[in-house]
Amino acid sequence: MDQHPDLKKKKKKLKKKKAQLPFRLNILFVTVFLVFSLLIVQLGVVQILNGEEAQRQINQTENTPSEKPVPRGKMYDSDHDLILDNKAVKSITYTPxxxxxxxxxxxxxxxxxxxxxxxxxxxxxxxxxxxxxxxxxxxxxxxxxxxxxxxxxxxxxxxxxxxxxxxxxxxxxxxxxxxxxxxxxxxxxxxxxxxxxxAYELSPHVVVNEGLTDEEYAQVAEHLNDLSGIDAVIDWDREPLYDGTLSSFFGNLTSSDEGIPRENSDFYLSNGYTWNDRVGTSGLEEQYEHVLRGRKEKVQYTTNSNGDVINSDVVVEGERGKDLVLAVDMEYQSEVDKIVEEELRTAINNPANNTGYLKDALAVVMDPQTGDILALSGIRYDDENDEYVNQAYRTIYDSHEPGSAIKGATVLAGYQEGVIDIGTHMADGMIKIKSTPPFKSHRDLGPSISDIHAIQESSNVYMARIAMKIAGATYRYEEPLYNFDYSAFDTMRNYYSQFGLGVETGIDLPFEASGVTGVDPAQGNLLHLSIGQYDTYTTLQLAQYVSTIANDGYRMKPRLVKEIREPGNGDGSPGKVIESFSPEVLNRVDMDDKYIEQVQTGFRRVFTNGTAQSQWNNFPYEVAGKTGTAQKPKYDYVNDDFVQVDETENLSLVGYSPAENPEVAFAVIVPENGTNNSRHSVHHAIGKRIIEAYYDFKDKSDEEKQEQVENDDE
The missing domain is CATH 1.10.10.1230 (Penicillin-binding protein, N-terminal non-catalytic domain, head sub-domain)
Structure with a gap:
């Protein structure tokens, strides 16, 4: 059957449209392909040919962080008087x-x-x-x-x-x-x-601060837009307010040029420091770096493609470091420094001082019940420049043989080892061991003396007999010690260490010396160890030792810092307490209370009836303690032989006051005096004036507190 002519026309048009559709789609796909190809080519050009410049522009228009220094925490004394401040320093910095x-x-x-x-x-x-x-x-x-x-x-x-x-x-x-x-x-x-x-990348480096004039600073600040990476900032330096008093314990900071110590850079960088940050390298600055450092201000800069700053935002507010409150009263500390210098000067200028060795006097004062350091004083005479220099650090770094001052520890060791008991009598006659020099006391104290009398009159022989008994030795005149147990050196040092002798005291500083331990185990050296003329100890160790006896056998950790506080509000006083350090007991000596009380009795009699009596007679305050003198030979080369050419003496004095419930303890060392008796009073002169000054300042403080209470009531 034939189709209608109109239907045939419609089918023919439909076939024509179907034939045109794939052709148009192909054109569209080709066009899209060409566009994407052009984009990929362009991206390649940007990445390969212009990548570096493109990245540079991106970086320039990014937000770039920068950090600005803030002041470190301040330090105050126990009365909240400012003793270490910050001083503003104009600086020009460069940040790559x-x-x-x-x-x-x-x-x-x-x-x-x-x-x-x-x-x-x-x-x-x-x-x-x-x-x-x-x-x-x-x-x-x-x-x-x-x-x-x-x-x-x-x-x-x-x-x-x-x-x-x-x-x-x-x-x-x-x-x-x-x-x-x-x-x-x-x-x-x-x-x-x-x-x-x-300079290090993104880390501000100080180009100049010292010697920078106000005019130079202003000129740079005015042209910062023309100086890429340059900034005019306020940096900070430390300013001690007491002319060097105690400053050696404040410590030092790295310079702006040094930045963080390179040997510990990983530690500092991982804790948020940058390469050019200043950090504490000694003393309290190092010990409390984490407290004093503060929080730097962080600023975010936005720049345009020309590198010009178009905006800045503070993303982290800066905050200066936390403050430290010390146990030291700087007025009392200054007075102790004055005392030590004046008495050292008097001793050196004494006509009898003809040895030329005397140069130092050292003193430590502390609270025996809390461990609070009340004063650390070390004065050295610089003979080349004829001046007296404050070198208080020697009280914890220099060690000396103290002599008889440690005999309290020797007697207590004897008690605890069971070789003597309360009231034990022994002869004080000269001891002579074969092939060793005679060993005797400063004078013959009689054929039979008690433990108390041995402390009071400072018997060398009594201490030596304790040492020989601890060693289990049999003594016969002019013969070797038989059955001598060399572990006695360790036994005695173990007892001494319980008082802080020969070990670190634990003071809150990054380093302290522990003294020098003798290495020659000759029998005669055990005798010298028992009277403080073999091992060496620091002045701080001696202060801790006598404080332990004063405090009924409790060894307290010495502390310079009592509190950490928030920054103050600008009225000159520290802010609220963040952390308060309680007194810390390091150990209780392994000895019966009655033995410690017996030694305390002996220490009182040293000042009332014994070796210190003539110097402290009629002294207005009750003091207990022990004197010490250690022979200090001087050697030199003579005709290529190293021989003894002279002899000096280390003078020591340890004590506490009052005898009951003591509140202050002290140790004084005056090393390398001559042997002339006219100069044997220098350590006593220092000790007496230190105690007098303590009570004067205490009375003054009590009066001020009473006045404050009365004013508050009104």
Whole structure:
């Protein structure tokens, strides 16, 4: 059956449209393909040819963080008087960009910065700072086109990049350098560039602070937009307020140039420090670095593609470090320093002082019941400059043989070992061991003396007999000690250590000396150990030792810092307490109470009837303690032989007051005196004045407190 003519026409048109549709789709697909291909090619061009420049622009327009220094925590004395403050220091800093910078860029920046500042103003010092290498590097950067001619192709073949650069510098001659006129202005540019070269990426580096004038600071601050990476900031330095008193215990900081110690850089960097941060390297600055450091202000800068800062936001508010409140009263500390210096000066200027060895006097004062350090004083006479210098650090770093001051510990060791008991009598006659010098007391104290009398009159022989008994030795005149147990050295040192002798005291400082332990186990040396003339101890150890006896056998940890506080509100006093350190008992000596009480009785009689009685007679305050004198031979080379040429004496005095419920303990060491008796009073003079000053300041403090109470009531 034939189709209708109109139906045939419709079918023909439909077939034509179906034939056209694939053709149009193909054109569309080809067009899309070509567009994507062009985009991929363009992306490749950006990544491969222009990637570095594109990344640079991205970095420039990113938010770039920066950190600004804040003041460290302050230190106050026990009366909340400020003793260590911060001093504002104007500084110019440089912070390299995130992806580093070029040497040419730093030179250009140095040239721009040199228009406003001179970082080394003394021409002679400037000449010393700029080395020949610095001048060669400058020539290298200014003559890039001539650098390839410095080495032949053969010379370059076997050199890596670093070696090639060094070889090129070596090839720069004096004739090359003479092309420039090395004026102070040009040398200043080189000095600035050296500082810029020292900076670490994204870490502010101090270009100059010392010697920077207000005008220079203002000039740089005005042109910061033209000096990429440069900032004019306020840095901080430490300012002790008591002319060096106790400053050796405050400690030191690294300089801006040094930054964090490189040997411990991993530790500091992992704890949020940057390379150029200043940190404590000694004393309380190091011990309490985590408290004093503060929180740096963090600023986010937004820059445009030209590197201009278009916005800045403080993302972390800066906060200065926490404050420390010390146990020391600086008025009393200053008075103790004055006492020690005056008495040392008197002793040195004494006409009988003809040995020339006397140079030091050391004193430590502490609270025996809490461990609070009340004063640390060390004065040294500098004979070359004829001046007296405060070197209080010697009280914890220098150790000396103290002599008889430690005899209280020897007697207590004898009690606890069971070789003597309360009331034990022994002869004081001279001891003579074969092949050793005679061993005797400073005078013959009789054929039979008690333990109390031995302490009171400082019997050497009584202590030696205790030592021999601890060693289990049999003594016969002019014969060796039979059955001598050499472990007696360890036994006695173990008892001494319970009082803090020969071990670290635990004071809150990063380092302290523990003294020197003798290494020759000769039998005679055990006798000398028992009277304080073999091992050496620091003045702080002696103060802890006598404090332990005063405190009924409880050894307290010495402490310089009592509290950590929030920064104050600007009225000159510290803020609220964050942490308060309670007194800490390190150990209780392994001895019966009755034995400690017996030694305390002996210590009282030293001052009322014994070796200190003549010096302390009619003293207005009750004091107990022990005197000490240790022979100190002086050796020198004579005809190539190392021989004894002289003899001096270390003088020591330890004590506490009052005898019952003592509140202050002290130790004094005056090493290397002559042997003339006219100078044997220097340690007593220091001790007496220290105790008098303590009670004077205590009375004054009590009066002030009473006045404050009355004022509050009103």
């Amino acid at each position: 960009p995130k992806n580093g910078d070029s040497a040419e860029g730093r030179l250009e920046l140095a040239e721009d910065l040199a228009e406003y500042i001179t970082i080394i103003k003394d021409d002679d010092e400037l000449d010393k700072t700029i080395r020949e290498r610095d001048k060669k590097e400058y020539w290298y950067l200014k003559n890039r086109e001539e650098v390839p001619d410095l080495l032949t192709e053969e010379e370059r073949e076997n050199l890596d990049t670093g070696d090639q650069y060094q070889a090129e510098l070596d090839a720069i001659t004096e004739e090359h350098l003479d092309e420039f006129d090395w004026t102070p202005e040009l040398l200043n540019v080189l000095a600035i560039k050296k500082e810029l070269d020292s």
